Amino acid sequence: MFARNILLHSFLLSITVCLSITSAFGFDRSVFENLDYGMYWYSYDQAAEKAIPGQYNPYYDPNKPTVIYIHGWQNNTTTQQSREDFVYSANGGPDFSVADAWVAAGWNVGVCYWNQFADEAEVKDAEAKVWSAQGPKAMRWRDVNGDYHEGPSRSASELCAESYGQALADYRGSHIRLVGHSLGNQMVIATAKVVSDLIDIGDLPSHLLPTRIALLDPAYLKGERDFLGGMWTGEFARVLVGQLKEKGVIFESYRTSGSTSNGLIGDTNTELLNMTAFTELKPWYFGWFDFTNKHISAVWHYFWSFQYLPPTIKDSALEGASAQTTDERIYDLMNSSQKLVHDLGAWTKTPEDDRMKLVNR
Numbered sequence: 001m002f003a004r005n006i007l008l009h010s011f012l013l014s015i016t017v018c019l020s021i022t023s024a025f026g027f028d029r030s031v032f033e034n035l036d037y038g039m040y041w042y043s044y045d046q047a048a049e050k051a052i053p054g055q056y057n058p059y060y061d062p063n064k065p066t067v068i069y070i071h072g073w074q075n076n077t078t079t080q081q082s083r084e085d086f087v088y089s090a091n092g093g094p095d096f097s098v099a100d101a102w103v104a105a106g107w108n109v110g111v112c113y114w115n116q117f118a119d120e121a122e123v124k125d126a127e128a129k130v131w132s133a134q135g136p137k138a139m140r141w142r143d144v145n146g147d148y149h150e151g152p153s154r155s156a157s158e159l160c161a162e163s164y165g166q167a168l169a170d171y172r173g174s175h176i177r178l179v180g181h182s183l184g185n186q187m188v189i190a191t192a193k194v195v196s197d198l199i200d201i202g203d204l205p206s207h208l209l210p211t212r213i214a215l216l217d218p219a220y221l222k223g224e225r226d227f228l229g230g231m232w233t234g235e236f237a238r239v240l241v242g243q244l245k246e247k248g249v250i251f252e253s254y255r256t257s258g259s260t261s262n263g264l265i266g267d268t269n270t271e272l273l274n275m276t277a278f279t280e281l282k283p284w285y286f287g288w289f290d291f292t293n294k295h296i297s298a299v300w301h302y303f304w305s306f307q308y309l310p311p312t313i314k315d316s317a318l319e320g321a322s323a324q325t326t327d328e329r330i331y332d333l334m335n336s337s338q339k340l341v342h343d344l345g346a347w348t349k350t351p352e353d354d355r356m357k358l359v360n361r
Contacts, residue, residue: 029081037115037117037160042059042109067108072181075118091296112160118183130190132228138150177210182218220269222266237272245334279340282342283349304350308350
């Protein structure tokens with residue numbers, strides 16, 4: 001029982017967002033007083049502006065490749081007037097925006113926020129909102145005073161997909177990448193499925209189907225869910241990933257902490273990881289019990305890795321997986337019988353010196 005309680009504590013610590021998540025320019029208090037969700041576009045040094053349908057946004061170009069990040073559980077962040085951004089120095093990451101290299105390379109960088117919906121004391125209540133508006137807490141949202149209010153009648157993934165479609169209404173670029181962390185990896189899968197369904201019925205153009213989806217230290221809870229017909233969320237996600245792969249979407253995944261997938265509290269969902277180009281990262285520069293920072297490192301490591309060449313692979317001329325790795329190479333790794341495991345560079349934070357090795361799945 002004691003060991004199980006330790007694992008529960010580590011799981012909750014790991015997927016609770018404890019980040020330095022106030023932008024360098026900050027968000028106005030009104031953003032937390034009222035319900036605010038959906039797409040924001042980012043530029044250098046954390047400058048951000050919300051995507052408003054039909055309104056010019058200086059940080060968005062319809063011709064550029066695009067990466068969109070979706071966060072996870074956000075317990076108690078609204079009263080702190082906090083939102084996740086791209087600086088992670090408070091949690092052991094670099095002291096600069098890991099999005100800046102993307103902007104410099106000519107990418108649109110966005111975040112789809114659902115933080116006020118995800119601000120729940122119980123992670124299972126936030127998880128339910130990803131998939132359904134009829135979960136235990138429906139779609140209630142929290143304000144800056146800590147009070148909850150009745151929310152919309154659609155799930156968080158449906159709302160994010162709507163904002164996505166509006167923000168990219170004039171999009172003419174060649175690449176759209178979704179990146180989800182922790183509970184947010186459920187959000188990117190669910191959102192991509194909604195987008196795919198809207199394309200199927202002609203409500204969105206086909207080129208808005210995401211090109212590639214990155215799952216960062218995934219978090220799934222165990223147990224059947226009534227709003228999913230008795231399926232586990234991880235089981236349901238695997239079905240959707242299979243459907244999206246059939247439509248050409250490429251998947252990669254990176255695991256940095258065992259606490260979110262230990263099999264006792266969280267669902268390991270190994271079957272899902274094996275459907276992707278799967279990399280086991282080892283952030284050994286954090287202590288054994290530093291579950292939170294290990295969990296969060298998946299985000300800044302991935303975005304930071306865009307700044308460098310893809311990692312090498314031991315005894316191979318082929319490249320490993322990173323944000324900089326080509327879609328073609330990620331596709332090959334996704335369909336391989338092997339996964340990548342951190343071999344060198346595990347003791348340094350920079351992705352620049354990473355080397356991987358291939359291990360059978």
